Amino acid sequence: MESIKDGQPVDVRLQSSIQHEGQVAEPHELTAAGILIKKAGKTYLQFEEGGHAEPVKTIVKLDKDDAFIMRKGAVQMRLPFTAGDIRPGTYGNGQVAFNLLVKTTKLEVTDRRFTAHYELHADGARLGTHELLITYTEGHA
16 A cells, blocks of 8 residues: 555545525535545645546645645636635636635534535625535545
């Protein structure tokens, strides 16, 4: 098995719920093989999402005070999370890209769990409310 410094294989389960204004919440779930990386005192979870025209590489910085999700591939996204704060983010899909504001209402990081509740805003309007839960367990090399 690789050392934790090089990356520990993990099994990732991502559950999310998105509620757009005036609509019922939409649940989403995915599972993937990933790698847990510890580098320079920080912890990152990296995995690849299928189901798009091209794969989407996702990196999650696991920090209870200053976390982020970055996605690259068919979807380009950077969402920073700081509990009780509003921070600028970005989203892109193909030729369309726009700036977002990410208002984090809950951020929790434990040994094998990442939880974020947040609102996305663009052009002065709330786009929706999101609840995200990522759990990860030791995987196989």
